[in-house]
Amino acid sequence: MQPPNGRDGKERALLSVVDDDESVRESLPDLIMEFGFAARVFSSAEEFLSSDCFEETRCLILDIAMPGMSGPELHEELKRRGQQIPTIFITGQRDETIRARVLKQGAAGFLLKPFSDTALLAAINTALQAA
Amino acid sequence: MNAGRAGITRLRPPEMKEHVEAPAEEIKRLQRCVNDLVSLLALPAIWRGGEPSQIIQTLLDVLLRILRLDFAYVRLNDAFGAVPVEVLRVTEHSKISLTPGELGKIISNSFAGYAQGSLPQPRDGFVMEGLLTFPVPLGIHGEIGMIVVSSDRPGFPGQTESLLLSVAANQAAIGLQEVRLLTEQKRIAIELEQRVAERTKALTQTNEELRRSEERWRSIFENSAVGVALTDLNGRFIATNPVYERMLGYTEKEFQQLTFLDITHEEDVEHNRGLIGELLEGKRRQFQIEKQYRRKDGQPVWVSNNVSLVSGTERVPRFLMALSEDITQRKLSEEALAKARLELAKVAEITSLGVLTASIAHEVNQPLAGIITNSGTCLRMLSADPPNVEGARETARRTIRDGNRASDVITRLRMLYSKKEPSPESMDLNEATREVTALSLSEIERSGVILRSELADDLPPVVGDRIQLQQVILNLLRNAVDAMRTIDDRPRELLIGTQRDGENQVRLSVKDSGVGVTPQAAERIFEAFYTTKADGMGIGLSVSRSIVAAHQGRLWAALNDGPGCTFSFTIPCAKEGLADAETRADRADPSEDAA
Numbered sequence: 001m002q003p004p005n006g007r008d009g010k011e012r013a014l015l016s017v018v019d020d021d022e023s024v025r026e027s028l029p030d031l032i033m034e035f036g037f038a039a040r041v042f043s044s045a046e047e048f049l050s051s052d053c054f055e056e057t058r059c060l061i062l063d064i065a066m067p068g069m070s071g072p073e074l075h076e077e078l079k080r081r082g083q084q085i086p087t088i089f090i091t092g093q094r095d096e097t098i099r100a101r102v103l104k105q106g107a108a109g110f111l112l113k114p115f116s117d118t119a120l121l122a123a124i125n126t127a128l129q130a131a
Numbered sequence: 132m133n134a135g136r137a138g139i140t141r142l143r144p145p146e147m148k149e150h151v152e153a154p155a156e157e158i159k160r161l162q163r164c165v166n167d168l169v170s171l172l173a174l175p176a177i178w179r180g181g182e183p184s185q186i187i188q189t190l191l192d193v194l195l196r197i198l199r200l201d202f203a204y205v206r207l208n209d210a211f212g213a214v215p216v217e218v219l220r221v222t223e224h225s226k227i228s229l230t231p232g233e234l235g236k237i238i239s240n241s242f243a244g245y246a247q248g249s250l251p252q253p254r255d256g257f258v259m260e261g262l263l264t265f266p267v268p269l270g271i272h273g274e275i276g277m278i279v280v281s282s283d284r285p286g287f288p289g290q291t292e293s294l295l296l297s298v299a300a301n302q303a304a305i306g307l308q309e310v311r312l313l314t315e316q317k318r319i320a321i322e323l324e325q326r327v328a329e330r331t332k333a334l335t336q337t338n339e340e341l342r343r344s345e346e347r348w349r350s351i352f353e354n355s356a357v358g359v360a361l362t363d364l365n366g367r368f369i370a371t372n373p374v375y376e377r378m379l380g381y382t383e384k385e386f387q388q389l390t391f392l393d394i395t396h397e398e399d400v401e402h403n404r405g406l407i408g409e410l411l412e413g414k415r416r417q418f419q420i421e422k423q424y425r426r427k428d429g430q431p432v433w434v435s436n437n438v439s440l441v442s443g444t445e446r447v448p449r450f451l452m453a454l455s456e457d458i459t460q461r462k463l464s465e466e467a468l469a470k471a472r473l474e475l476a477k478v479a480e481i482t483s484l485g486v487l488t489a490s491i492a493h494e495v496n497q498p499l500a501g502i503i504t505n506s507g508t509c510l511r512m513l514s515a516d517p518p519n520v521e522g523a524r525e526t527a528r529r530t531i532r533d534g535n536r537a538s539d540v541i542t543r544l545r546m547l548y549s550k551k552e553p554s555p556e557s558m559d560l561n562e563a564t565r566e567v568t569a570l571s572l573s574e575i576e577r578s579g580v581i582l583r584s585e586l587a588d589d590l591p592p593v594v595g596d597r598i599q600l601q602q603v604i605l606n607l608l609r610n611a612v613d614a615m616r617t618i619d620d621r622p623r624e625l626l627i628g629t630q631r632d633g634e635n636q637v638r639l640s641v642k643d644s645g646v647g648v649t650p651q652a653a654e655r656i657f658e659a660f661y662t663t664k665a666d667g668m669g670i671g672l673s674v675s676r677s678i679v680a681a682h683q684g685r686l687w688a689a690l691n692d693g694p695g696c697t698f699s700f701t702i703p704c705a706k707e708g709l710a711d712a713e714t715r716a717d718r719a720d721p722s723e724d725a726a
Binding site for chain 1 (some may be wrong): 187492496497498499500501502503504506507509510515522525526529533627
């Protein structure tokens with residue numbers, strides 16, 4: 001799959017979003033594209049794994065609580081497969097311990113919904129620079 | 132021959148003519164007389180066991196023979212039957228031919244002059260057709276009858292003949308008396324036999340019935356689906372049925388060495404003994420008790436017993452009868468259910484609010500997140516060069532949509548979870564109490580309960596949620612009525628009262644005269660009591676306690692000195708300044724959140 005070209009014709013980095021939340025899947029791609037990236041959305045970890053995108057994905061924006069395979073589980077699976085994609089976890093749950101846990105797992109970022117656009121951009125940049 | 136009166140002339144008693152006989156003749160005559168006497172004296176032996184007719188026949192034969200009569204006649208009075216018997220025997224050469232009846236008539240007429248029962252003497256004979264005819268009475272007063280003998284010999288009857296006649300009459304009388312006696316004896320014997328037979332039959336029948344009744348009872352006792360135990364008034368077992376024996380693991384013989392209190396769990400012994408006492412004193416006709424027995428192997432078993440006093444009969448003294456049902460299963464499930472409820476309540480308490488919050492948060496967070504993201508996108512699109520107005524329009528549209536979504540969620544949730552929102556206010560506990568009692572008075576009275584109120588005059592106001600506190604009061608009232616449901620030997624009294632409690636508190640108490648609780652249970656009821664009341668207003672003691680606790684108060688139960696319990700709660704008084712301030716604030720701007 002070819003990442004869409006931006007207005008300036010440059011190749012855009014692909015960001016993949018995996019969230020069972022429909023409003024997230026609806027609103028994030030536009031914002032990500034405004035940031036200057038390309039975006040693909042998936043409604044489940046399984047859908048992402050069976051897609052052809054994880055080669056191209058430069059950064060993964062991953063919901064934590066999902067039916068079926070959870071975000072952290074997907075992250076572990078990718079690690080197992082040797083796919084080290086920088087991952088930003090997003091969640092609506094206000095549980096203090098989750099942040100520590102996922103960061104220990106090697107997350108590149110953690111955001112509580114609802115998050116501001118600037119917060120997201122900062123996390124993406126951090127994740128991409130760390131890669 | 133003419134048998135009319137004309138032919139009969141009365142004679143005076145014959146003179147005793149001196150018959151001069153030769154001595155040899157005399158000796159012969161006397162010998163003959165003696166022989167005849169002996170014969171006569173033997174007659175009763177012959178007659179024994181015979182019939183009257185037999186006797187008469189023999190008598191007449193003998194008389195005809197030894198006295199060489201022309202005829203001999205006997206009449207028996209009606210001692211032997213309804214009809215007087217008349218028998219006439221005539222010799223071959225008799226000068227007369229009459230029926231006994233005809234002769235009887237003649238004789239009656241002849242002796243009609245004699246008073247009834249007087250004795251015709253041998254000398255009082257008469258002549259009939261040339262025959263010398265003499266009557267001889269049978270029986271001392273002639274009550275048995277009469278013999279009449281007749282001969283054509285002149286001078287009849289002579290001395291010896293008179294003697295023989297007397298003896299014959301005597302013997303006949305004896306014989307006939309004996310027959311009568313025997314007959315009477317036979318009759319009595321027959322009647323006795325009959326009576327005995329009837330009695331025996333009746334007795335046999337009664338015994339049969341008794342046996343059948345006993346078998347029926349036995350069958351019921353043995354085959355009953357519940358345990359049945361009979362004890363004497365001291366509680367010692369008399370009889371037990373198989374179900375009871377299986378329930379407890381003892382044989383009937385083993386039971387007979389025990390009293391039922393021996394196998395009752397220690398906790399229940401006092402209560403049990405008390406109820407038995409009331410039963411024996413006649414205060415109740417039966418009682419029901421749920422208690423634990425201890426089996427022979429030591430295991431406890433829960434039973435529901437129904438015990439009654441069985442009145443005695445003349446042969447059997449009073450005894451106690453217990454119908455015993457094993458409710459171990461039910462108790463176990465009740466306990467399991469209570470435990471499960473307890474755990475559920477705990478969990479519910481902990482999680483319900485949390486769950487609610489999480490649920491609300493989740494429902495609202497989604498559109499909120501969408502709004503924020505889309506708005507961020509919108510701003511960026513508008514500040515791009517050139518501005519992406521089309522994109523901005525789309526994000527704005529989504530934003531409005533999500534805003535509405537969030538609003539819908541709030542509305543929906545509000546509808547789902549709304550009762551009146553709790554609103555603490557400064558309130559008068561007495562007034563609240565009066566409202567509750569007024570509402571529930573008919574229900575209380577219908578349960579046969581007398582309600583009294585003692586509400587303190589000077590009760591200061593409290594801060595509290597009126598609806599919630601009224602629910603607590605209603606709960607306490609209902610529990611009190613329930614506690615008195617089974618009381619029928621004393622008045623069902625419910626006393627509700629309010630008073631100051633110390634400096635800063637107000638106390639409300641509900642006192643009943645019901646069954647009470649054991650001291651161990653006084654705390655447990657707050658955990659174990661759950662509402663299952665279907666009318667929607669019901670709340671249990673655990674929730675009541677929570678409400679009171681939320682008001683910074685305390686709810687507890689205590690046993691009365693007399694019967695029953697008193698449930699009380701205390702609540703802090705309204706602080707003067709604070710209460711007023713809150714009220715003012717509410718009035719000024721109702722849309723502001725309460726402080």
